[in-house]
Amino acid sequence: MLKMRSPCPIANTLDILGDKWTLLIIRDAFAGKTTYGDFQISPENIPTNILADRLKRLVEYDILEKKPYQQRPVRYAYRLTGKGRLLGPVLKEIIHWGKKNIIGTEAKIKLDL
Amino acid sequence: MLKMRSPCPIANTLDILGDKWTLLIIRDAFAGKTTYGDFQISPENIPTNILADRLKRLVEYDILEKKPYQQRPVRYAYRLTGKGRLLGPVLKEIIHWGKKNIIGTEAKIKLDL
Numbered sequence: 066m067l068k069m070r071s072p073c074p075i076a077n078t079l080d081i082l083g084d085k086w087t088l089l090i091i092r093d094a095f096a097g098k099t100t101y102g103d104f105q106i107s108p109e110n111i112p113t114n115i116l117a118d119r120l121k122r123l124v125e126y127d128i129l130e131k132k133p134y135q136q137r138p139v140r141y142a143y144r145l146t147g148k149g150r151l152l153g154p155v156l157k158e159i160i161h162w163g164k165k166n167i168i169g170t171e172a173k174i175k176l177d178l
Numbered sequence: 179m180l181k182m183r184s185p186c187p188i189a190n191t192l193d194i195l196g197d198k199w200t201l202l203i204i205r206d207a208f209a210g211k212t213t214y215g216d217f218q219i220s221p222e223n224i225p226t227n228i229l230a231d232r233l234k235r236l237v238e239y240d241i242l243e244k245k246p247y248q249q250r251p252v253r254y255a256y257r258l259t260g261k262g263r264l265l266g267p268v269l270k271e272i273i274h275w276g277k278k279n280i281i282g283t284e285a286k287i288k289l290d291l
Contacts, residue, residue: 071221072284074276075205075269076198081280083198085189092188108184148279155275156188158268163187166261167194171185 081126082152086111087119088159091145091152094129095176099142128152153178194239195265199224200232201272204258204265207242208289212255241265266291 070076082088089109098104104116120143123129128149134142145152157178163170183189195201202224203217211217217229233256236242241262247255258265270291276283 069282070223072282072286073202073205073221074273074280074283074285075201076222077280077283078272078276079198079201083196083201085192085196088188088192088196089186092186108186109189110183151275151279155268155271158271159191160187162264162268163191166264167187167190169182169185170187170190172187173185 081122081128084119086115087123088152088156090116090119090123091128091149092156092174092176094143094145094149095153095156095178096174097177099134099144100140101143104143123149194235194241197232199228200236201265201269203229203232203236204241204262205269205287205289207256207258207262208266208269208291209287210290212247212257213253214256217256236262 070080082091089107089111090104093104093107101116101120104120105111105113120129120131124131124143127146129143130146131141131143133139156176160172164172181193183193195204202220202222206217206220214229214233217233218224218226233242233244237244237256240259242256243259244254244256246252269289273285277285
């Protein structure tokens with residue numbers, strides 16, 4: 066599934082998560098968001114085409130799972146898988162670094178990491 | 179210096195590090211690489227224009243510092259600053275997640291995290 070640049074775990078993780086948006090969707094999943102509409106509303110204003118693409122990829126990589134929560138019309142909820150929840154410590158260290166090293170940074174969202 | 183998408187420390191950190199290459203350069207700095215030529219040689223074959231751009235940005239963000247190690251012609255060494263070294267725990271958690279969750283991943287490079 067993943068074409069590897071090298072066996073390096075950092076390179077391979079970046080092939081999944083290495084962009085400006087993916088970890089924000091994962092942040093929002095840790096904050097309890099589940100629907101496309103929920104994910105769309107964020108202070109960073111994620112473009113809808115990027116949101117749709119990243120949700121699809123995160124399901125493919127088994128980081129989020131997608132299940133219908135409503136029929137006619139079908140609507141889906143996205144939730145972190147076990148593998149997704151294991152990203153909690155990565156987010157924790159990023160939050161810690163950002164708060165300490167980037168002026169004006171403030172963690173306002175409560176995450177269940 | 180940094181135009182903020184939001185006050186979120188994850189968003190702001192991704193504006194600096196959120197791509198497929200930047201953390202690989204930081205990995206290599208933790209592995210002891212210092213020169214442009216050293217950074218150029220990696221299993222992931224970083225394109226030279228990306229390497230030059232990312233080194234410049236990392237110096238601007240005070241994550242690497244650039245000092246001449248030779249005159250005529252001047253050549254520079256890039257080393258992690260204190261702020262850069264504080265990224266060690268972020269890399270550690272990414273390595274841990276990648277090794278556990280991506281098949282075929284193997285940490286071959288010894289890092290001084």
